[in-house]
Amino acid sequence: MTTIASRLQAVKARIFEAARAAGRTPGEITLVAVSKTFPPQAVAEACAAGQTDFGENYAQEGIEKIAALFDLIRQRNASPERPQTWHYIGPIQSNKTRSIAEHFDWVHGIDREKIAERLSASRPDDKPPLQVCIQVNVSGEASKSGVTPDAVFGLAQTIMRLPRLRLRGLMAIPEPTSDPALQRSRLRMLREIRDELLRRGVELDTLSMGMSDDLEAAIAEGATMVRVGRAIFGERGASAG
Ligand SMILES: *Cc1c(COP(=O)(O)O)cnc(C)c1O
Secondary structure (H helix, E strand, C coil), X not given: CCHHHHHHHHHHHHHHHHHHHCCCXXXXXXXXXXXXXXXXXXXXXXXXXXXXXXXXXXXXXXHHHHHHHHXXXXXXXXXXXXXXXXXXXXXXXXHHHHHHHHHCCEEEEECCHHHHHHHHHHCCCCCCCEEEEEEECCCHHHCCCCECHHHHHHHHHHHHHCCCEEEEEEECCCCCCCCHHHHHHHHHHHHHHHHHHHHCCCCCCEEECCCCCCHHHHHHCCCCEEXXXXXXXXXXXXXXX
């Protein structure tokens, strides 16, 4: 087994164990393998080990990797059992909305109406609607990205009116803290906001939270998608995201 395959298996075992400990079904939790900064060969290895969902932070890098992976798989004539699903999880610049809408299946970090509108307008007609999450700032002043909790409902209503987007849920990147109780309460906050939206009639099935270091806490708080990079692909280079 390759290193990536065995690390992937270890991460799946962590997800399984965390789900079991929380009384949840492991099948409710999707693992998004965050391949930013790693080459297409690394993604191909993960595909060969059965991984289908991948996350990228930078539009250009992600798009080049999607194309390179397609060629690689074709060259090896080894079609994976299932096609890949690509998640854009990075910050969204407005001049990148078109290329993101053309190449990705999911976008996790929507935090402005203008970005949502642009993504919807440039989603190609021959593809299904773009699956999206609203990024919520659960860390208060410690973070600048994401909408404030009181603005989530308004943004959700805007997104639900956009024809080429399908609102799936909420996403957060809690600022790292050495205080486990604080980390936990930030994860819980995202679930509570989701529950409040459900009460107000917004249909959501996704809570995208949890990374290499906090996936257990995130699953305990209800995560349905964990985004894991280092624990699968190894440490990223010092200069890389
Ligand atoms: C890099 C990144 C991850 C993965 O983080 P790891 O610590 O490598 O698991 C998850 N989500 C987002 C938004 C990221 O930028």
